Amino acid sequence: MRPFRYHRPGTVAEAAQLIADLGEDGAILAGGTSLMTLARLGLAEPQHVVGLAGVPELCGIEGNSGDGITLGAMATLRQVETIPPVRRLAPGLAEAAHQVATVRIRNQATVGGTLVHADPSQDLPPMLMVYDAVARLTGPTRTREVPVAELFVDFFETVVDPDEILTSVHLPPASLGVIAGYLKFLPRTQDDYATISVAAGLTVVDGCIDTARIAVAGGGSTPQRCREAESALVGGGTDVAGLAAAADLVPEALDPVSDARGSGDYKREMARISTRRLLQRLVSESAT
Amino acid sequence: MSPALNPGAAPLSRRAVGDAVDRVRGTFTFAVDRRIEGTLHAVAVRSVAPHGRITSIDAADALAVPGVVAVIDGSHVAADDGISPWYGENRADQPVLAIGKVRYVGEPVALVIADSRATAEAAAAQVWVDIEELPHVVDPVLAGAPDAPQLHDEWPNNDSGTWTLVHGDAERAMATAAHVHTATYTSPAQNHVPMEPHSATGAWLPDGSLEVWTGTQSPYVVRQRLATMFRLDPDRVRVRGDSLGGAFGSKIDLRLEGLVALASRAVGAPVRMELRRDEVFQSASKHAATVTMTTGVDEDGLLVARIIDIVWNSGAYALQTPRSSRTGMIRSPGPYRIPHVLARSVARYTNTVPTGPFRGAMTGQVCWAHESAADEIAAELGVDPVEWRRRNLLRDGDAFATGDVMHEMHYVDLLTAVDDALTADAPPTSSTRTRTRRRGRGVAAVLKTTRTPTRSEAQVQVDAEGQVAVRTSAVEMGQGAAASLAEMAARRLDMPAEDVSVSWPDTGWTPFDQTTSSSRTTFATGLAVERAASDLRACIAQQVAQPWGITPDQVVHRDGCVSSPGDPAQRMTYADVVRSSGAGELVGTGRYETPPGAGRLDPETSQGNVSVHFHQGVVGVEVEVDTETGRVHVLRAHGATYAGRLIDAERARKQIEGGMLFGLGQAVMEETLYEAGQMINPNLSDYQIPSLLDVPLTSSTVLSDADPDAEPHGIGESTVPPMAPAVANAVHDAVGVRIRDLPVTAEKVLRALREKQADDRKN
Numbered sequence A: 001m002r003p004f005r006y007h008r009p010g011t012v013a014e015a016a017q018l019i020a021d022l023g024e025d026g027a028i029l030a031g032g033t034s035l036m037t038l039a040r041l042g043l044a045e046p047q048h049v050v051g052l053a054g055v056p057e058l059c060g061i062e063g064n065s066g067d068g069i070t071l072g073a074m075a076t077l078r079q080v081e082t083i084p085p086v087r088r089l090a091p092g093l094a095e096a097a098h099q100v101a102t103v104r105i106r107n108q109a110t111v112g113g114t115l116v117h118a119d120p121s122q123d124l125p126p127m128l129m130v131y132d133a134v135a136r137l138t139g140p141t142r143t144r145e146v147p148v149a150e151l152f153v154d155f156f157e158t159v160v161d162p163d164e165i166l167t168s169v170h171l172p173p174a175s176l177g178v179i180a181g182y183l184k185f186l187p188r189t190q191d192d193y194a195t196i197s198v199a200a201g202l203t204v205v206d207g208c209i210d211t212a213r214i215a216v217a218g219g220g221s222t223p224q225r226c227r228e229a230e231s232a233l234v235g236g237g238t239d240v241a242g243l244a245a246a247a248d249l250v251p252e253a254l255d256p257v258s259d260a261r262g263s264g265d266y267k268r269e270m271a272r273i274s275t276r277r278l279l280q281r282l283v284s285e286s287a288t
Numbered sequence B: 001m002s003p004a005l006n007p008g009a010a011p012l013s014r015r016a017v018g019d020a021v022d023r024v025r026g027t028f029t030f031a032v033d034r035r036i037e038g039t040l041h042a043v044a045v046r047s048v049a050p051h052g053r054i055t056s057i058d059a060a061d062a063l064a065v066p067g068v069v070a071v072i073d074g075s076h077v078a079a080d081d082g083i084s085p086w087y088g089e090n091r092a093d094q095p096v097l098a099i100g101k102v103r104y105v106g107e108p109v110a111l112v113i114a115d116s117r118a119t120a121e122a123a124a125a126q127v128w129v130d131i132e133e134l135p136h137v138v139d140p141v142l143a144g145a146p147d148a149p150q151l152h153d154e155w156p157n158n159d160s161g162t163w164t165l166v167h168g169d170a171e172r173a174m175a176t177a178a179h180v181h182t183a184t185y186t187s188p189a190q191n192h193v194p195m196e197p198h199s200a201t202g203a204w205l206p207d208g209s210l211e212v213w214t215g216t217q218s219p220y221v222v223r224q225r226l227a228t229m230f231r232l233d234p235d236r237v238r239v240r241g242d243s244l245g246g247a248f249g250s251k252i253d254l255r256l257e258g259l260v261a262l263a264s265r266a267v268g269a270p271v272r273m274e275l276r277r278d279e280v281f282q283s284a285s286k287h288a289a290t291v292t293m294t295t296g297v298d299e300d301g302l303l304v305a306r307i308i309d310i311v312w313n314s315g316a317y318a319l320q321t322p323r324s325s326r327t328g329m330i331r332s333p334g335p336y337r338i339p340h341v342l343a344r345s346v347a348r349y350t351n352t353v354p355t356g357p358f359r360g361a362m363t364g365q366v367c368w369a370h371e372s373a374a375d376e377i378a379a380e381l382g383v384d385p386v387e388w389r390r391r392n393l394l395r396d397g398d399a400f401a402t403g404d405v406m407h408e409m410h411y412v413d414l415l416t417a418v419d420d421a422l423t424a425d426a427p428p429t430s431s432t433r434t435r436t437r438r439r440g441r442g443v444a445a446v447l448k449t450t451r452t453p454t455r456s457e458a459q460v461q462v463d464a465e466g467q468v469a470v471r472t473s474a475v476e477m478g479q480g481a482a483a484s485l486a487e488m489a490a491r492r493l494d495m496p497a498e499d500v501s502v503s504w505p506d507t508g509w510t511p512f513d514q515t516t517s518s519s520r521t522t523f524a525t526g527l528a529v530e531r532a533a534s535d536l537r538a539c540i541a542q543q544v545a546q547p548w549g550i551t552p553d554q555v556v557h558r559d560g561c562v563s564s565p566g567d568p569a570q571r572m573t574y575a576d577v578v579r580s581s582g583a584g585e586l587v588g589t590g591r592y593e594t595p596p597g598a599g600r601l602d603p604e605t606s607q608g609n610v611s612v613h614f615h616q617g618v619v620g621v622e623v624e625v626d627t628e629t630g631r632v633h634v635l636r637a638h639g640a641t642y643a644g645r646l647i648d649a650e651r652a653r654k655q656i657e658g659g660m661l662f663g664l665g666q667a668v669m670e671e672t673l674y675e676a677g678q679m680i681n682p683n684l685s686d687y688q689i690p691s692l693l694d695v696p697l698t699s700s701t702v703l704s705d706a707d708p709d710a711e712p713h714g715i716g717e718s719t720v721p722p723m724a725p726a727v728a729n730a731v732h733d734a735v736g737v738r739i740r741d742l743p744v745t746a747e748k749v750l751r752a753l754r755e756k757q758a759d760d761r762k763n
């Protein structure tokens, strides 16, 4: 690994300034679980690294049913998994966080790092899409908000500019009423990346599906919302046939790569099976 | 010339019993932790082409990097009269650095030596190697075709070993069989994945001798190879070892030792190397194999004849393949009584990572075939697969396929123990069984020979402080060998094992041992240690018997003391005995060697006495198969083996249960994948091994012989090979599909299920 200079700003403004000044030579470091791995493999060779660990504004998780939930960019995945407001108000997100790798990784990996790293098989992004989450970005001249569903461009590529810092992710209060869940399909080891995984959220009113969100990880170059399947659910009942028909629409939305975790065809089929199983589970949860 | 790494020092040693505490705390020292002051660091530049001619190597840019001391390549090696660069166990076909030609992606082409590993790594990326690519071949069956690319001019047809076994007349007997079954079973290349990567440090001493610290399983083999390579008397090469953080066969024979010796020779200072994980994947592999097995049985299901054809993929270089492919062939009939056997084995060079021994060496591939076939045959006969095995398993007095008349056979008892364990538990509760989850059980048995002929030597000594030390060249690699050797010595000396220290291997001090492999250490090294300890015991008795006016065999040994039976005043500690002897220490020596002629086989028919004893293992598993995803979940596994004289029950269980976990990965997920001649998953994300969360419920049975004079048998591998076929048999039991191509992945199971459903609908 090539040696680099390490900078430790204390505020977002300082960090933003540093990033702007360093330009292409600099890289932001959050938990380092991805960046340091890439550096060790020679796939990233930053000369300057700007560590965000000393920026208090970026830490912490806050939330209540009135305001929604705000996850600081430096909140760890272990915090997302365990902190009471998330578990109570957005249990689907805690469930997805619980599925990431091992406790050791979750203690280190952060919300901001997960989103900007943009591996299409990661667990948090599809679940954040289900909760209509919005990312807040701070650049040298402006701050902006981008829905997580619009954040990803390609393998390991997002709309976040190199001089922008992702400061937080917000789950709006309206999204917190859904019954959400996560199904990570792991045919090899239990701490693997997903072969395919599905996040879904439903609201059910009088036996009828009122809103639906379905997002899939591992199904292509980015995590994807499956809007056709969602539309097929809305307005329908909660019978198995209806859920299965919606799940049948998921594979068409996907273009997974064939790799050591399975062929593209297998992943598509597993997305269908997983979606149907997850929807059935959510419907049965909604009934209790 | 550089200073000695540790001039004149005696071998390092430590207390062996209870080292788990250090392992858990992270204070245990492994080979990769060894640092020697003043060392430089080498990193290999590796081939990116699977097959080609090296047209030029330009190191100018690398040499300009500050901190780089030297860059050497095959041309330097070839031009050096002091070096014989080609090595191998049976044929010297592998160059220490590629000379003129590369034969696999990852082959070392040059070495960059620098003042830090990071600098060497960075500079290695700036060595420009031009390769004129040649057509490549990765499939061993294709490598045998007349127009296949040829890897070695000296070894035509890519042949890296051809053998036959002829026992009776299998072809004729097959024609008389009431029922014949034939099928082909394949298993892929896999990696050993030792958690600790390979590392070594080499230095030339002022007197022109060579010293190497290395994480090796075979210090004396390494010594011999280095002596040959650098044209030295073996006594002028000192190989020093540490404990290993896992090896599983990947650290046998020459690995990094030739490279660090070469580098040190070039720069006149000690040089260290340590592999990255991708380099570990590029350094050694399990042999992929294709096994076609035709089996004939009579009306009662008794085996009549078996014909076996095996094609092994030896990778780019032969290393041990010319010998070990025969060993694998010999084990291929399985632990059964078969009057007529014909086996034909061919190993072929391909442009893939060179192969080597792999825990359960050359046996997993053939066990996969004969144990899958066993269940298929039983199913065709309508017989329970456990019952079919019971009828056919070897018993005392039966002849094995080599003609060996078997003794100490315990297969039927092992099978019964496994079957009982699987069926004794309460049946699984129905709440966990849904329409899409089916459970099934499967068993598998294995026979493995042990390295024959073989030789081990040992010393056990006590000094004037009463410190007892065992000196052997056996390697501790997590298997608990050191603790078992300490215990074996302690029992002979009637003293606590906790007070016995065990050496690290050091060919400068510790006596000869063949290798730490083949489950031979407790058996062969252990017997040598026991004999050395008995020799020391006799020596101690000799010292006191005469002054006490008794004969040596009247001397009583207890708790590290000797006494005279008639006279309580006559009592001495071992330390007292040494002090009164006037010698600094008393030393016992011992040696184990297989009997003359053992292991000698007919070159054409492979008939003879193949092994001094046979490793016997039986495994049973219960699986749950998800019929919509194909996911196979191994719920529990029971392993059983025969240990001969048992040294330590707890360590034996850990070998049996650990072996099953090692086998689990190979059964359901492990496979190195090649695309365009290049391994595409040389990392632990794409190539996975079971994690703690994947561990099923495990349990074990150890059968043993209570006779204190019985020989201990090796048990370190006996449950590895049967794991894969046991899982495949359980999958078949659960959902009726048969996978003949390892690993048994979810995707393959689902595909087979869908095909079966389509067939069932047709019928």
Ligand SMILES: Cc1cc2nc3c(=O)[nH]c(=O)nc-3n(C[C@H](O)[C@H](O)[C@H](O)COP(=O)(O)OP(=O)(O)OC[C@H]3O[C@@H](n4cnc5c(N)ncnc54)[C@H](O)[C@@H]3O)c2cc1C
Pocket: A027, A028, A029, A030, A031, A032, A033, A034, A035, A036, A037, A052, A073, A074, A099, A100, A101, A102, A105, A108, A109, A110, A111, A112, A113, A114, A115, A116, A117, A121, A122, A123, A124, A160, A164, A165, A166, A167, A191, A192, A193, A194
């Ligand atoms: C062994 C292992 C197993 C894994 N398994 C899983 C798994 O099962 N599921 C899963 O989802 N993920 C898995 N991961 C990936 C893991 O989730 C990511 O590595 C992690 O989330 C990245 O977070 P980090 O804080 O460590 O990011 P870093 O490595 O610090 O940064 C990652 C990238 O994001 C950028 N960045 C970080 N923070 C910001 C910010 N605030 N603003 C702008 N840019 C930023 C960095 O510059 C870098 O490019 C695994 C990783 C490892 C090492």
